[in-house]
Amino acid sequence: MRVWLTGGTGFVGSNIVHEAVAAGHEVLTTVNRFLPEGSLGYETDRVDMTNAAAVTDSVAVFKPDVVIHCAILNDFGRMYTDRRASWDAYVGATRHCAGAAEAAGAWFILVSTDWVFDGTQGGADEDTPPNPVNLYGVLKVASEMVALERGQAVARVSGVNGMHRARPDSPRAQDPGFGYFVASIVDALSGDKPFVVWESDDINMIATPSLASQCAELMLRIGERRLGGVFHCCGADSLGRMELARLTCEVFDLDPVLLRSQPPDPALMPGVPVPYDTSITAPRTAALLDHGPSPVRTLLERFRAEYEAAV
Numbered sequence: 001m002r003v004w005l006t007g008g009t010g011f012v013g014s015n016i017v018h019e020a021v022a023a024g025h026e027v028l029t030t031v032n033r034f035l036p037e038g039s040l041g042y043e044t045d046r047v048d049m050t051n052a053a054a055v056t057d058s059v060a061v062f063k064p065d066v067v068i069h070c071a072i073l074n075d076f077g078r079m080y081t082d083r084r085a086s087w088d089a090y091v092g093a094t095r096h097c098a099g100a101a102e103a104a105g106a107w108f109i110l111v112s113t114d115w116v117f118d119g120t121q122g123g124a125d126e127d128t129p130p131n132p133v134n135l136y137g138v139l140k141v142a143s144e145m146v147a148l149e150r151g152q153a154v155a156r157v158s159g160v161n162g163m164h165r166a167r168p169d170s171p172r173a174q175d176p177g178f179g180y181f182v183a184s185i186v187d188a189l190s191g192d193k194p195f196v197v198w199e200s201d202d203i204n205m206i207a208t209p210s211l212a213s214q215c216a217e218l219m220l221r222i223g224e225r226r227l228g229g230v231f232h233c234c235g236a237d238s239l240g241r242m243e244l245a246r247l248t249c250e251v252f253d254l255d256p257v258l259l260r261s262q263p264p265d266p267a268l269m270p271g272v273p274v275p276y277d278t279s280i281t282a283p284r285t286a287a288l289l290d291h292g293p294s295p296v297r298t299l300l301e302r303f304r305a306e307y308e309a310a311v
Contacts, residue, residue: 011164016070018213025220030071056099059101069093086135090143111155114278137275153230156234158178185254197241197259202263207277
């Protein structure tokens with residue numbers, strides 16, 4: 001299968017590239033400024049995602065079977081100060097990618113997020129109407145509509161953890177969401193340093209953790225089967241930040257005594273509403289992909305194997 005994707009040097013995108021190449025697929029990812037060094041095993045193309053012609057040309061030349069749109073403008077400040085640029089980077093880019101895929105006869109998958117929900121209705125499934133509380137969520141919902149109205153696929157991820165395959169040595173830090181949370185804990189505690197688990201009503205306190213590599217596998221399966229609609233690429237268990245931290249200590253054989261708890265530094269907060277409980281379920285995804293969601297312990301054990309293979 002030929003896979004054309006955006007954001008392949010980012011966190012989730014790099015895992016899609018890694019799993020696709022490992023499965024024997026031919027891959028091209030768009031890049032912006034950063035390009036990993038060494039033998040890549042895949043193609044790259046510098047493409048302005050807000051330029052419809054550039055996107056269409058790149059897709060047409062590569063002739064993919066699947067187009068996966070993963071790239072985002074990951075800057076809350078700019079989202080609010082330059083809303084036109086934000087709309088173009090999210091909704092416009094999604095429209096360009098979906099249109100290019102359609103013209104090339106490829107299947108289209110948009111990577112989305114559990115932050116399309118407002119954090120008050122835990123256990124949302126694929127049919128639960130989204131109701132975002134911040135601009136990021138709004139832009140993702142609008143982008144989802146582009147894909148769904150064309151009969152294509154939306155793959156939502158939740159509390160994604162795992163290895164960054166393009167930047168394995170990049171600094172990791174806790175944020176108001178769950179991304180990098182486990183890696184941040186492991187990095188600190190394996191060096192006998194304390195780790196402060198953020199706990200506050202103003203951050204994403206409950207989620208359904210997933211593993212980036214498994215999310216990638218599920219997305220590739222969606223593409224192979226050319227399935228449309230909403231999919232939830234997540235694990236089986238919803239839990240809070242401290243609960244996940246303690247389970248991480250168990251699986252990685254780390255000392256939980258080094259864990260601390262306190263509210264986040266206000267200077268590190270995005271200054272916009274953050275959904276509190278974004279736990280989701282995946283009955284439709286499980287049925288259509290023949291995939292029983294993995295318990296969080298299983299995901300952490302797989303993550304430990306990936307982590308140790310990389311160090």
